[in-house]
Amino acid sequence: MSLIKGKTGEWEMVIGLEVHAQVISKSKLFSGASTEFGAVPNSQVSLVDAAMPGMLPVLNKYVVEQAVRTGLGLKAQINLTSVFERKNYFYADLPQGYQISQYLQPIVGEGTIILDLEDGETREVGIERLHLEQDAGKSIHDQHPTQSYIDLNRSGVALMEIVSKPDMRSAEEAGAYLRKLRTILRYLGTCDGNMDEGSMRADVNLSMRRPGEPMGTRTETKNVNSIRFVQQAIEQEARRQVQVLEDGGKIVQETRLYDGMKGTSRSMRSKEEAHDYRYFPDPDLLPLELDAAWVEDIKTKLPELPDEKKARFVKDFGLSIYDAGVLVADRDTAAFFETVAEGRDPKLAANWVIGDYFGALNKSGADLQTAPVDAGKLGGLLDLITDGTISGRIAKEVFEEMWERGEEAAAIVEAKGLKQISDSSEIEGLVDEIIAGNPGQVEQFKGGNEKILGWFVGQVMKATQGKANPGLVNQVLRKKLG
Amino acid sequence: MSELTNLTIVGARDLLAKGEISSKELTEAHIVAVEAARPLNAFITETPEKALEMARASDTRRAAGEAGILEGLPIGMKDLFCTEGVLTTAASHILDGFHPTYESTVSRNMWDAGAVLLGKTNLDEFAMGSSNMTSFYGGVENPWRRSGDNRPLVPGGSSGGSATAVAARCALGATGTDTGGSIRQPAAFCGIVGMKPTYGRCSRWGIVAFASSLDQAGPMARSVQDTAILLRAMAGYDAKDSTSVNVAVPDYEAAMTGDVKGMKIGIPKEYRVDGMAGEIDQLWQQGIKWLEEAGAEAVEISLPHTRYALPTYYIISPAEASSNLARYDGVRYGLREEGATLDQMYEATRGKGFGAEVQRRVLIGTYVLSAGYYDAYYNKARKVRSLIAGDFAKAYEKVDAILTPTAPSPAFGMGDKMDDPIAMYLNDVFTVPASLAGLPGISIPAGLSAEGLPLGLQLLGKAFDEETVFKVAGVLEAAAAFEAKPAFLAA
């Protein structure tokens, strides 16, 4: 927990997040139009999405399955009966004049998310609910001096609104929550989590209080489209609220809009004046009844989730919690690691994946799919280290070469003659020569200067261009220097 | 009135099948009748060219041996059904110029069965009304007149154009939609048969929505058998409507065996309401007698929450309507009134595009759903609706069908009750309860009032048991032998 120091003392943030996550599906929540991104205006619109007279919604089964899967992934209560309601309001991008959403009876109830914090600590944040609803269309304001243009391609795409409990106390925790939620959604394959494309958006509910006191009035900052902006918006809004409160003012319950570019926010509308959504059950739909056996079936087919995977990596592979956490943060990375670690020393694999491999990815801008070195090739390199063909130091050189040329480690070692010298007679010969040629250093060693041994090792390495097996060199030197 | 336009669907079907008439001849006769009946204002849009084209295609199909169950029959389509390429208005200014790019499931089913479109019939705006006086395109005149009184009467509503077109022999049959009585009440006022099937029997896809949990399409025609034939074509499961029920559509005609011996007919005591005209009660007693004479047994039943049905309906239907009508905003179709801001454009468009009754209901619906009132009104109404449905369920443990009057009065004068919404709403007192319970009901013309106006009796059935309704209605129809014709035909 981090407290904010004001002029009059310390303040605590109380943060809840509402995340809108676009469900991965081919077609929309209530119509057969495509959900694909970026098509010709109004081309992915059915008569239902355009709210033509007499059009009726029919629910997408796969979207329901995705919501259930997500609920299960959040260890949440699955409600076998849920109800779609109409949220009535007028807006240019809302063709029906209402959004079909869930209100009193959402499909998913309470659950939990475990946050992985910077210091390796974990912290639990409650999920209040998850419900399904329709996305709105898009208004384009900059094409005409007096008109806004409306494109309904997004209209009716399925969203999951995932509401957290007000359990977070800092911007860092909010960031960790979003990262973890995104990881879980991606593991489940229920949302691609791309905030920059708008397929995951966050609304921040924030209030300030003196530690230990009841919650204050909150504001809602809408549609923040990156984790960094969420954290900045929280910091900024917390400061604003503290200032208002310390100046003797009152926080107005309102919706605010954050401008990530300017790093400022402004009031959009005051809740009490504007909205009365007149929710009521959508009479075009019946209550959604789920079969318990169907839910159970989805549950048994859930993929291993990051928390379980992390625990397994620690337990079965002996990885540190930190390393395990880094590896499971992305489902593909974890799978990559497991392929590399298969039949090999998992710690060596982890070091290489997290160290050199991630480094190379970052530097080159490549990802796991496009990287020149795949899991098999990296494994081949590790095998050469493990069986003593090359040293760890040479391996780094080989890896760089592999990245550049996309070749197998063995081929590079062979071609460049990088194979480690593990032949003791060859090394003995070299050591004899060096001892003979450097009596001064030999004397120093015999006089008790242990550090000089490193100088001898260096000489051997120099003579072999680093290929001598370092362990063997040490062993031979000690024997000969006696 | 030519011989061809005075045919029933059954009669026309036989002549077509025998090759004695063609659909083209039949359709041409009806086009003439539609034109002649223009003073009644039954149609918002006439489609004579399309009708002839469809009739010719029908004759071709028949010649090829591919006749559907409505093959070659010219009908009217309530202008609440979206018809591809044909102006669809819901009788509202706000749908100005709207030509759907799609065809409603029910109308599609009818064209697939071979029916011919004569035009789109007039209605109360967005089907909100019991008089057909709320149409932006003007009121419809009932073809009937009181004896010795030439003042125009309303045809009832909201399917008043359809009822009038059928009664005035402009169409062999027509579609209606019934939310709280909008098929049955105008059928009673115009002396024809109107059938509202079980909720979920006909697809709502492509029908301009009024109150989604209540709206149901159904047939209107001049005999019970005719409505049975029409419904068979209209009905059926539709995956595009989540409230459409996947059950087989029976051959309703075949159900009309004429045998009601031993059947138990419920007579709900709560329907003997204050202010009901004595002649209505007399007709009801007569109906009971006819059924008893045919071997059925009349059983008094109680539907104790009947008196709460109308207020319940007038919470639920406007609430749903207020939301269903939110889409008429001047952006994607229909009327648009300019405004400097988005909200000003919305308010101008909806202020001008919706008539007084629609505005009234939208406002009531908005109010009852608004913060702080949901539980007191809407949720309360949903609970009462459960009680009303429960009343019927209990009654149907003892009886096979229920007999009541269709409306508390015969047709009233154009302009009457217009300044008193509640008096207007009371027209639906006998039809609304079954609507709230989603049950099938039919109105058949059973007699004339002292002033010479048709009166209807209503038969209600169990959910998805339209067969029993048709069967009993057929017996009642035969006993009543209603032969009177509207004054318009004599003129």
Added chain:
Amino acid sequence: MSVDKETVAKIARLARVRVDESRGEALAKELSNILDWIEQLSELDTEGVEPMTSVVSMTLPLRDDAVTDGGYPDRVTANAPEATHGFYTVPKVVE
């Protein structure tokens, strides 16, 4: 009277229906009459009664996730009073 002129104005604004000020008073009276009439429901005890969710006794049907619709932008904007470049248009919205 359950609703006054101001309430009518508020509801009308919520429903985005322009109501002439001159009609406010009359409309308030009409709506009040209707609401007072509806009010009779309150005399009925509905304690413990489940609100009706649907008259049809069936479960909500679900469809398969397949692209079966859309791909006809011309039909989507065919009836629009002021479509341009394939978009619907509205008076400029300032957020």
